[in-house]
Amino acid sequence: MATPSEAHVDIESLSHVASLFSDGFLRFTPKDRIERDIFSNAVNLIVENVNYFTIYDWRGVMRLYFATKYGGSHRRPVGDLSKYKAPSLGSLEYFDISRQFRVIDPDIFECTSSYYLERKGPELVISQFNASQHKPAGGLRLTFLDRTHAHSRIINAISYPQLEPSKWIMVSPPNTTDRDVKYSIPSEEHITQPSLQRQLNMIDNAEIPLPDLMISVQAKFSDILLHCISRIYMKWLMLIFCVLPFFSKMHIDHYIDVKLVFRSIIKRINSIWFYGMGIIHPFGPCGLPPWFLACAELHECFSLSQADFWKCVDDFYHCQRRNGK
Numbered sequence: 001m002a003t004p005s006e007a008h009v010d011i012e013s014l015s016h017v018a019s020l021f022s023d024g025f026l027r028f029t030p031k032d033r034i035e036r037d038i039f040s041n042a043v044n045l046i047v048e049n050v051n052y053f054t055i056y057d058w059r060g061v062m063r064l065y066f067a068t069k070y071g072g073s074h075r076r077p078v079g080d081l082s083k084y085k086a087p088s089l090g091s092l093e094y095f096d097i098s099r100q101f102r103v104i105d106p107d108i109f110e111c112t113s114s115y116y117l118e119r120k121g122p123e124l125v126i127s128q129f130n131a132s133q134h135k136p137a138g139g140l141r142l143t144f145l146d147r148t149h150a151h152s153r154i155i156n157a158i159s160y161p162q163l164e165p166s167k168w169i170m171v172s173p174p175n176t177t178d179r180d181v182k183y184s185i186p187s188e189e190h191i192t193q194p195s196l197q198r199q200l201n202m203i204d205n206a207e208i209p210l211p212d213l214m215i216s217v218q219a220k221f222s223d224i225l226l227h228c229i230s231r232i233y234m235k236w237l238m239l240i241f242c243v244l245p246f247f248s249k250m251h252i253d254h255y256i257d258v259k260l261v262f263r264s265i266i267k268r269i270n271s272i273w274f275y276g277m278g279i280i281h282p283f284g285p286c287g288l289p290p291w292f293l294a295c296a297e298l299h300e301c302f303s304l305s306q307a308d309f310w311k312c313v314d315d316f317y318h319c320q321r322r323n324g325k
Helices: 023-028 031-047 061-070 106-111 147-156 188-192 194-201 221-243 258-273 306-318
Strands: 016-021 052-056 114-120 123-128 140-145 169-171 183-185 213-218 297-302
Touching (some): 023 213, 023 258, 031 052, 031 061, 061 140, 213 306
Antiparallel strands (some): 114 123, 169 183
């Protein structure tokens, strides 16, 4: 796997990479592989001096998973990423996307969104993000967002105070005939509302910039097939366990979401048919916050492996529009 080379120094720098995890990717990709790929790509982002890595899934599955496993951590080693071994067919664990993240304690809600990753010798260590201790330079801020952030911030944000018409900018139109007509328009600050923008991008008491690159991560055929085979295998085990009285109370996840399987396969075929140009994400209650696409290029990959992920990064660096060709 090749990461961006030093030839990219003279091209516009990459500061913030965001990834959108689809339901299909979360359901059909094993937990441990997603976690390993997040950390592996984070290491490469640190090497490339990228300061922000944001992951968005509208259900909050990844956010809850990391809060449970790494919440409150301080320079905790994440382990040797090169020694990953694929689990056996009967031990594959998948995320349950039927459960949604619900905020119970506002303090927990505010403290478990961001983490700080840094290199400690050959190891990668993770800490819960602290705005007063962790600076962008030298490390990577890993942030998890879901729809609770996007919608609660919009609903609760205090918009920029309205200006009185007397303080508006008075301009004369270029084409006037019979009489002198003047129009009153708001100031640029009143239109852009920087205070509202800061509130939307303020997470864990520190602001994150808008992404430069947005990568939509979808499920790939092999993962969908492996998931279906493993769930069928688990279903047969359930039948055996139900016959034996000792295992009668055991519960194994063997559910297959046929509709999600069908949608994921259609999306993969659609990407092949349109050469990867059929990326559409809704901006409704379950969609990506629209302002996250204000300055970002949108790319798509099927899996979070280093090869697929960094192909999107390479495309960002080499695209003709950004190089000005």
